[in-house]
Amino acid sequence: MQELEMAGKGSSVRLTRKNDNVVVIEKDLATEEMVLSMGPQHPSTHGVLRLECRTDGEVVTEAEPYLGYLHRCFEKHCEHVDYPAIVPYTDRMDYLAGMNSEMAFAIAVEKLLDIELPRRVEFIRVIVSELNRIASHLVAIGTYAIDLGAFTPFLFCFRDREHILNLLEWASGARMLYNYIWIGGLAYDVPADFNKRVGEFVDYFRPKAVELSRLLTENEIFVKRTRGIGIMPADVAINYGWSGPMLRGSGVQWDIRRNDPYSIYPELDFAVPVPDGKLSDVGDCLSRHLVRALEIEESLKIIEQCLEKIPSSEGFDPRAAVPKRIRPKAGEVYARAENPRGELGFYIQSDGKSTSPLRCKARSSCFVNLSAMKDLSRGQLIPDLVAIIGSIDIVLGEVDR
Amino acid sequence: MEEAANVSKEVQLCAATYSVIHEKFGDAISAFDQNPTMPFFEVLDTALWTDIALFMRDHPKLKFNYMACLSGVDYPEEEKLGIVCNLESIGVYPHRIAVKVRCARQGGSIPSVACVWHTANWHEREAYDMLGIQFDGHPDLRRILCPDDWEGWPLRKDYRVQESYHGIKVPY
Numbered sequence: 001m002q003e004l005e006m007a008g009k010g011s012s013v014r015l016t017r018k019n020d021n022v023v024v025i026e027k028d029l030a031t032e033e034m035v036l037s038m039g040p041q042h043p044s045t046h047g048v049l050r051l052e053c054r055t056d057g058e059v060v061t062e063a064e065p066y067l068g069y070l071h072r073c074f075e076k077h078c079e080h081v082d083y084p085a086i087v088p089y090t091d092r093m094d095y096l097a098g099m100n101s102e103m104a105f106a107i108a109v110e111k112l113l114d115i116e117l118p119r120r121v122e123f124i125r126v127i128v129s130e131l132n133r134i135a136s137h138l139v140a141i142g143t144y145a146i147d148l149g150a151f152t153p154f155l156f157c158f159r160d161r162e163h164i165l166n167l168l169e170w171a172s173g174a175r176m177l178y179n180y181i182w183i184g185g186l187a188y189d190v191p192a193d194f195n196k197r198v199g200e201f202v203d204y205f206r207p208k209a210v211e212l213s214r215l216l217t218e219n220e221i222f223v224k225r226t227r228g229i230g231i232m233p234a235d236v237a238i239n240y241g242w243s244g245p246m247l248r249g250s251g252v253q254w255d256i257r258r259n260d261p262y263s264i265y266p267e268l269d270f271a272v273p274v275p276d277g278k279l280s281d282v283g284d285c286l287s288r289h290l291v292r293a294l295e296i297e298e299s300l301k302i303i304e305q306c307l308e309k310i311p312s313s314e315g316f317d318p319r320a321a322v323p324k325r326i327r328p329k330a331g332e333v334y335a336r337a338e339n340p341r342g343e344l345g346f347y348i349q350s351d352g353k354s355t356s357p358l359r360c361k362a363r364s365s366c367f368v369n370l371s372a373m374k375d376l377s378r379g380q381l382i383p384d385l386v387a388i389i390g391s392i393d394i395v396l397g398e399v400d401r
Numbered sequence: 402m403e404e405a406a407n408v409s410k411e412v413q414l415c416a417a418t419y420s421v422i423h424e425k426f427g428d429a430i431s432a433f434d435q436n437p438t439m440p441f442f443e444v445l446d447t448a449l450w451t452d453i454a455l456f457m458r459d460h461p462k463l464k465f466n467y468m469a470c471l472s473g474v475d476y477p478e479e480e481k482l483g484i485v486c487n488l489e490s491i492g493v494y495p496h497r498i499a500v501k502v503r504c505a506r507q508g509g510s511i512p513s514v515a516c517v518w519h520t521a522n523w524h525e526r527e528a529y530d531m532l533g534i535q536f537d538g539h540p541d542l543r544r545i546l547c548p549d550d551w552e553g554w555p556l557r558k559d560y561r562v563q564e565s566y567h568g569i570k571v572p573y
Contacts, residue, residue, distance in 0.1 A: 068546040075531070076555055111438055238466050238491050241520030254491055333438040334470060334487045334499065347472045347485060359556075361472035363487075371523040400546060 033061060038385075040069050046143060046389065047396030051373070053385070060385055063377035065370060070400040078360035083109055083326040084183055086360065091177040093362060094398040096139050097340045099125075099132035099168070101398075102181035104337035107262055108346035109183045111335045112328040117321050121185050122264045123310040124318075127198060128168060128180065130299040130306075134205075135164040136340035137292045137299075140393040144289060145216055147390040148225045153216045160208055163201055170194065183326060186318035195307050202300050202307075209300070213293050217279075226286040230376050230388035233283055240372040243365055244342025245295065246392065248274045249288035256338040268305050270298045285391035292393070327355050341365040341393055362401055366394040408435060414496040415440045421462050426453060441485070441499035447511060450502050451538070454517040457488065457500075464493040468518040473528030477558045480506045482534050486514075486521075510535035513542075531556040 039050040048069035054062045074093060078086050090105045091098040103125055110117070142157030165175045171190050172180035180187050216222055232242070237250040247254055255272040257265040273294035280286035330352030336345035342365030349359040369392050376388055408416075412435050419433040419442055429446035430453070444450050457465040465488040472485045481503045489497035504511050513536040515522040525536045526545040533554035536542055544551065552563045562572050 068544075068548070071546045073555065079556075114437075235466075236519075239519050241468055241518065252492060259495075260497075331436060331438055332485070334485075336469065343469065345470050345487070347470055347487070349474065359472070359474050361470070363470035363472075367523065368520055371519065 036382075038063075046394055049370075049389075049394065049396055049399070051377075051385070051389075053377070053382070055382065058381050060377050060380050060382060063373060063385060065373050067367075067370075067396070067400055070396045072401065074362060074401040075360055078357055080356060082355045083328075083357070086357075087182060088177065088179045090362075091179060092397060093364065093401055094136075094339060094341065094344070094366075094395050095176055096395050097129075097132050097136040098176055098178045099129040099181060100136075100337065100339045101344060102178065103129050103263075104335070104339065104344040105346055106181050106183050107337055108333055108335035108348055109326065109328070112331060112333045112348060112350060113184070113323065113326065115184055115321055115323070117185065118316065118318075119264075120311045120313065120316050121318060121321070123306050124186060124190055125181055126264055126268075127190075127303055127306045127310075128171060130302050131164050131167060131198070133340045134296050134299050135161045135168075137296050138164075140292055140340070141212070141216065141289065144390040144393070145222070147386050148222060150216065150219065150222060153212060156208070156212055156215065160205055163204070167194070167198060167201060170197075182319070182322055184322040185320065189313055189316055189318045195310065198303060199307055202303055206300060209293075209296050217290065217293055223286060225383075225387055226280075226289060226391070227284060228281045229285045229384045230380065230391060231281060231283045232372065232376065236375075237283070237372075240375075241368045242342070242372065243368070244339065245288055245291040246342060246369050248272065248291045249391075250283040251275065251277075251287075256336060256343055260336070262335075262337060264306075267309070268302050270302050273298065285387050288391045288393075325355065328352070336363065339365055341395065341398070342369060344398075362398075364398045364401060366392070366396075367399045367401075370394055370399055409437060411497075412437060412440050414494075415498045418463055418465075418496050418498055421460065422453065422457065425456060429453070439487075439499050441501055443501040443503070447502055447504055451512045451514055451517065453500075454514040458517055464490045465498070466493065467491045468514075468520040468524075469497075471521055471524035471528065473532040473534050473556065475506075475532055475557050476503065477506075479503075482506050482509065482532055484511060484525075484528055484534065504534070510537050512537045513539035515539055530554075533557065 034055050036053045036055050038053055040048040050066040052064045053060045074089055077089055087102055087105060090101040094101045138157040138161045142154040145153040169175045171194060172178040232250050234250045234252050237247050251274050253272050253274050258272055273291055275282050275287035275290050280290055328350040330350060332349040334345055334347045336343045344365055345363035347361040348357050351358045377385055416433055416435060423430060429449045431443040431445055433442050444453060457463050467489050469487040469489055474483045474485055476483060483501055483503035486500045502511050511534060513525055515525060525539055528534045529542055530544040530547050553560055565571055
């Protein structure tokens with residue numbers, strides 16, 4: 001290929017000669033920065049997020065996230081409804097992991113009320129929230145694969161997620177917005193054969209998880225697109241308040257189920273996976289994906305242990321400890337739980353007189369994780385930006401609340 | 402602080418960190434409130450908040466390197482607005498503590514700690530958006546969840562929603 005410069009000075013047209021055909025390859029090259037709006041309706045932003053990118057050619061010099069398109073005034077609503085009525089709202093925050101959100105809120109209020117729960121309630125809570133964690137990670141992995149151009153893993157993920165949703169629907173009556181974990185207990189006990197079916201699912205799903213990681217994690221194209229992209233060093237990640245798989249992807253072994261344990265997690269044996277730097281560069285997009293893939297296996301382990309240890313349903317009343325009227329004494333609490341996306345915390349302030357909180361703030365994990373986007377995107381290529389957003393695994397319902 | 406034997410271990414750790422901060426800043430911070438659900442102290446001299454934050458982050462005995470949460474709160478009876486910060490130390494110490502900072506409802510402001518913890522950047526923007534708290538020295542204090550031209554501060558107790566927004570009827 002031969003390159004010609006036409007007419008010398010003053011013209012910005014560059015020509016290329018190829019097999020005696022003259023092809024104009026660059027004409028009136030604009031060299032200034034361009035502002036490019038990605039979203040709110042863009043498949044790679046996983047919902048209604050808008051990124052205002054300043055681009056220099058294919059390189060993003062800065063990407064500023066704009067949020068709030070899905071703001072539904074969660075915190076304002078909380079001040080006007082009773083405590084039990086807030087639980088359905090928490091479902092609608094992180095709609096991919098409703099059980100985990102409910103559990104975090106229930107823990108916060110229970111801490112404020114200082115009530116003790118029946119053991120079987122704790123076990124059922126852990127089983128359903130770990131099932132929900134697997135379902136949520138499956139969506140995260142599946143949609144991440146789609147972002148990077150792989151369609152089959154997505155179908156595999158959604159096929160298996162369907163089984164989990166069926167199980168949770170059987171227990172609670174709803175597929176995504178459960179209202180199952182109540183303050184002080186559960187809405188219902190699980191159906192008679194539930195534990196058996198969950199056991200069957202675990203046996204069915206184990207080989208499928210291996211198959212999935214064969215298909216995706218060992219895929220050359222996938223690794224090329226994610227390895228070494230969007231590296232976040234551990235100290236910066238902590239300073240940004242990252243949590244969950246994002247923080248562990250940077251090599252920090254921090255899991256609230258371990259480090260600030262709640263419910264029955266201290267009795268259970270599970271590992272907190274962090275990347276070792278062999279398959280991925282620590283802190284890159286691939287590490288974050290790997291952590292999610294490994295966590296699925298840990299969740300399966302937790303579920304198996306719970307199925308073994310769960311007390312029998314004889315004489316069990318899931319609503320035994322549910323208070324008739326929730327009116328906590330004056331005080332405040334900050335309690336959190338490990339969600340699939342990181343630390344979901346609730347700051348609740350009670351005045352001691354009202355049956356609804358004076359102030360209820362939800363500390364959303366993706367909101368905090370996303371706030372590093374501006375720094376992460378600097379100097380990346382546009383296709384890599386898509387890989388980075390996907391690896392953050394945002395749910396806009398929780399970001400905007 | 403340690404005399405109460407029924408205080409949990411977590412609160413004792415918290416009290417130990419408080420005494421380090423109290424030694425340095427003295428009367429600029431309030432007494433330690435050792436309630437079991439969220440032990441906290443309050444910054445009385447608001448102007449020192451950034452210094453205290455930096456001290457808490459960098460002191461070798463404290464190392465509060467992680468800000469879990471920053472919530473804006475309205476205190477209408479005292480004519481004040483405030484923030485509650487939940488801090489902890491990841492990977493260094495097992496302690497965690499909450500800090501409160503308050504300012505006047507009219508014309509008051511709180512120094513920004515976005516330069517100390519990056520987490521505070523968006524959380525302070527949210528507190529500004531929802532309660533109208535001014536943060537001095539914040540790099541980019543804009544509304545974050547509401548549109549830029551929204552009127553009023555939604556989470557204040559005396560908030561009245563606007564009648565219409567760009568010709569769209571708001572309250573239903």
